[in-house]
Amino acid sequence: MMKIDCQSHIFPMEYVDILIQANSFLKPDGTFIPPRTEHVGDRVYRVSYSGWQSFRLDLSVYDPVAKLKSMDEAGVDLAIVSVNIPNPCLLPDRLSVAGAQVINDYIANLIQNKPDRFAGFASLPWNL
Numbered sequence: 001m002m003k004i005d006c007q008s009h010i011f012p013m014e015y016v017d018i019l020i021q022a023n024s025f026l027k028p029d030g031t032f033i034p035p036r037t038e039h040v041g042d043r044v045y046r047v048s049y050s051g052w053q054s055f056r057l058d059l060s061v062y063d064p065v066a067k068l069k070s071m072d073e074a075g076v077d078l079a080i081v082s083v084n085i086p087n088p089c090l091l092p093d094r095l096s097v098a099g100a101q102v103i104n105d106y107i108a109n110l111i112q113n114k115p116d117r118f119a120g121f122a123s124l125p126w127n128l
Helices: 013-024 064-074 093-113
Strands: 004-010 036-041 044-049 053-058 078-083 118-120
Touching: 004 064, 004 093, 013 036, 013 044, 013 093, 064 078, 078 093, 093 118
Parallel strands: 004 078, 078 118
Antiparallel strands: 036 044, 044 053
C-alpha cells in the first residue's frame, strides 16, 4: 500500500524574497496590509499578519533533502507539495503573479527531479 502525504509544504527562498518586497505595500485606500516578513536568523524568518498571527519560517525544514529524509523516516512514499501561508493571493497585486510563478516553477522542478516522490498543487493569484 502506498503512503501519500497530501498536505506537505515547501517554501522556496525566491518566494521569501517576494514576501519581503511586499513589506512596504499598502492599497491606495490604505486598507491592504500585506504579511510582514522579517529575517531573524540563518534561513529563519518571521511572518506576521497585522498583529493577529505570527509564525516562524525555518527554510531548513522545507529543504527538499530534509523533506525526503523525513518522508523516508515516516514511511511516506509520495508527498503532494504546496506552499503554506501566506499564499500569493495575500500579496499586493503587483507581486501575486510573480509569487505564484516562483512557487509553481519550484514545485515543477521538484516533480521533474523526483517524479516518484513528489506531486504538487499549483498556486494561483486569484486576488486578481
